Amino acid sequence: MRVVDVQLGDRSYPIYIGEQLLEQAGRYLEQHGLSKQSPLLIVTDEQVAPLHLGKLEQSLQAAGFRFVTAVVGSGETSKSVAVFEEVMTRAIEGGLDRKSAVIALGGGVVGDLAGFVAGTYMRGIRFIQMPTTVLAHDSSVGGKVAINHRLAKNMIGVFHQPELVLYDLSTLQSLPAREVSAGLAEMVKHGLIWDAEFAYWCLENAERLKALDMEAMGYGLEKGCSIKAIVVSRDERENDLRAILNLGHTIGHAIEAVAGYGEIIHGEAISIGMVGSAMIGEALGAKPGLKDTTSQMLQALGLPTVLPAHLDTDRIMGAMMHDKKFQEGRMTFIVPSAIGVVAIDHNVDYDLVRQTVEQLKKEA
Amino acid sequence: MRVVDVQLGDRSYPIYIGEQLLEQAGRYLEQHGLSKQSPLLIVTDEQVAPLHLGKLEQSLQAAGFRFVTAVVGSGETSKSVAVFEEVMTRAIEGGLDRKSAVIALGGGVVGDLAGFVAGTYMRGIRFIQMPTTVLAHDSSVGGKVAINHRLAKNMIGVFHQPELVLYDLSTLQSLPAREVSAGLAEMVKHGLIWDAEFAYWCLENAERLKALDMEAMGYGLEKGCSIKAIVVSRDERENDLRAILNLGHTIGHAIEAVAGYGEIIHGEAISIGMVGSAMIGEALGAKPGLKDTTSQMLQALGLPTVLPAHLDTDRIMGAMMHDKKFQEGRMTFIVPSAIGVVAIDHNVDYDLVRQTVEQLKKEA
Known part of the structure; x- marks a missing residue:
């Protein structure tokens, strides 16, 4: 198991890199003081969901966390304002409050979308990244999150640092x-x-x-x-x-x-x-x-x-x-x-x- | 002329309260180091525009600032995701860059909408408030900006402090x-x-x-x-x-x-x-x-x-x-x-x- 500490003062956070981390997600969230009263929102896409969502949900359930899930289409088109609004609907209907967290399970698109939801829901709640691509190592550091405007990519966004990144290397095996x-x-x-x-x-x-x-x-x-x-x-x-x-x-x-x-x-x-x-x-x-x-x-x-x-x-x-x-x-x-x-x-x-x-x- | 200093470390800013301030807006923006190369975006509404927009535009023009203007419908319905996206379109088409600023000329709705645009355009650019209502004294302090989700008010937002607030008391005379x-x-x-x-x-x-x-x-x-x-x-x-x-x-x-x-x-x-x-x-x-x-x-x-x-x-x-x-x-x-x-x-x-x-x- 490898750990990278991202040093950003009171916004510092760890990146855990290792195998089979999704199966231990509940324990990690517990250690990081996430609330079990406030529901979590898992954002993932239709390609990742059948491969990895079950493991994550099972681990969260076993640890006693409540959660709702939003599965979006895979690819850049999900970084639209319309999909952003849909995920917000899910968060509101799921009863997320200020102590809730948004989990991004997927690649860069899911990370960007979920991060912008976390950064703007009730003016910002907790954010956790669980990258499932090699590319996402880049977006898991630095807190830049954004969605696309139809005229320009990444034009609408904020800086919102995650609290925790769980990089499960086992998920990479399914990548083309x-x-x-x-x-x-x-x-x-x-x-x-x-x-x-x-x-x-x-x-x-x-x-x-x-x-x-x-x-x-x-x-x-x-x-x-x-x-x-x-x-x-x-x-x-x-x-x-x-x-x-x-x-x-x-x-x-x-x-x-x-x-x-x-x-x-x-x-x-x-x-x-x-x-x-x-x-x-x-x-x-x-x-x-x-x-x-x-x-x-x-x-x-x-x-x-x-x-x-x-x-x-x-x-x-x-x-x-x-x-x-x-x-x-x-x-x-x-x-x-x-x-x-x-x-x-x-x-x-x-x-x-x-x-x-x-x-x-x-x-x- | 009265000045309130909002003390927020490196996000501190002054609120100027006085009469006929819109006529001097260009000079204030100059003093605060706003860029004349980067276009400004003025956001206002259809009630305020005929009363006060001319004075502001004239003052900015005289000082050599470039700007584009977005006039939205008046009232809470303009805090929708759809109107937010339209104002973003105006910002992109107007060529706003990272040194640009968004000016909110109006009441609380315009301040919230324009502030959320400023807080998320290219992950945050400068924001200037020019309140035209008594109510807006409240929203001109504190940097809370947000738009509405159809299920809940102020659900989508960020904290984004203005650089400067120009409170022109003369504009209040036209209020019902x-x-x-x-x-x-x-x-x-x-x-x-x-x-x-x-x-x-x-x-x-x-x-x-x-x-x-x-x-x-x-x-x-x-x-x-x-x-x-x-x-x-x-x-x-x-x-x-x-x-x-x-x-x-x-x-x-x-x-x-x-x-x-x-x-x-x-x-x-x-x-x-x-x-x-x-x-x-x-x-x-x-x-x-x-x-x-x-x-x-x-x-x-x-x-x-x-x-x-x-x-x-x-x-x-x-x-x-x-x-x-x-x-x-x-x-x-x-x-x-x-x-x-x-x-x-x-x-x-x-x-x-x-x-x-x-x-x-x-x-x-």
Whole structure:
């Protein structure tokens, strides 16, 4: 069993990483002082529910907790205002009060949706995350939760830290290979922004990670969560440093928006975006080879590094203009200067970004 | 010009109370370091817009600020999820970024709606309040913002403090008498919970207040805001003390819900609720006369103190069960023991509350 402590003053919380944790969920909630009088709300999706909900419910029941459950459709469409309102209805009808907690059982979408419910129900109640994907290691640290507006992703949200994260590695076994790789994109990203040694470790252990070797996966998630925890604890509200976690995300979000959510999934879009960031890094003075090493790492983890040629460059640029990383008209990018070293550049030239997007369609 | 400083550490902010402040809004925003590159969003309603929006827009324009405006319908129905989403659309289309601010120009509904937009747009941007009602002095302190779920009022919200409040007394001149009185209910409430002298001052100056005498109104609003600021600064997130601000609100909210929002407006419902609280206080040991003095103060301010007989007691009790003041099944009430002195009682008997609601239909 591994534990990562996210240090955020009176909002600090632990992440437990280990096998068969869902079966012990009741005990963990008891230890953390959750109320047995106030009902819990479990939010999960239709893919996760048949696989893992039973174990969780059984464990909570055995420990004497009361709960109601909201099962939403799987995928990004559940981060809509309409689904948010439905889950709120469930919370109200279930009689949740100020001592209640919302549990997110699932991946990033469920975590974001459930977290925004927890952050706004009665102006904020307790929040517990139980990630079931590799990707969700990223969203389980830092308290950023949000839903989508039809015009822009993650536009409606708050900062709301969980009280506790139970990362049950056993749940990862049911993930399709494509989703495992997509999750590994965020894992290696934590190396690329902060820790070259960890980035190379991901490269060397790519096969073990893709095969869901529990020892390798446990270490990778612990390390990924730890790096993110350090960054977030130094800048909880994203005033400056925290922005480095967005490596690859400006281009990545635009790719997702233009491709239509689903054709290219989040981790894949971020992978292509990180290759683009490395290209921008080289154009701005990083040693040649940065882009090739970055691509090699991502490819080893089973990730795409080339942009599908049919995606229109102008539409991608247009989608970026809606992105939150633009302030006062200038383009802000997280730009790597070497593996493990990035800087926040607020003055990246629009034309350079455009050329990079074009280039991403050609190079492998 | 009067200034109330709301002390909340790094979230502290000033409330300026005076005449013709909207005409100087541009200068105030400039002094407070608002960005002229990032567009502002003004949220107001169709009643306030024709009266006051022009003055504000002119002042912002003259100072070189960019802005877009969202005019919503007036009244509680604009605190819906649907209207919230529309205002978000306006913010996105207007190109608001992280340095932008949302300005609430209007009463409590506009403040709540605009505040929730500011609190959740890109996970929280700056918020400025420009109240145009007496009632809004209450919501301009404390950072509680929320919208309604169709099943329950104020159920979806966050804590989001404004940066600045500009209270332009000149805007109050256009208020109907009924709304002035409704606002005075919250003003005298601040005396009833904290400061007997101020409660009696409200009684003695009732005629001047109802006639919108600027000197009396300025003092009353300053005092009301100051008392609330003291309470909120000691307990920003409503863990304990802050709950005393809910005097009269448990019964009041239930009355509003059952009467249908509109027949009895918020301040009126709170007035009846405060009489009920005084009755409960007497039943639990306060000196006889507490209820009569409370009623006398409220009547002097032009407020109702009797519950319309056609409102069904069982429905009122049912509506209370949905209220946020219930935790783990027990009934929590703010119970006065004298004018200016209240306590939080977590164990008020259900039957006593029911009898009180019945009694409220009979006594003047």
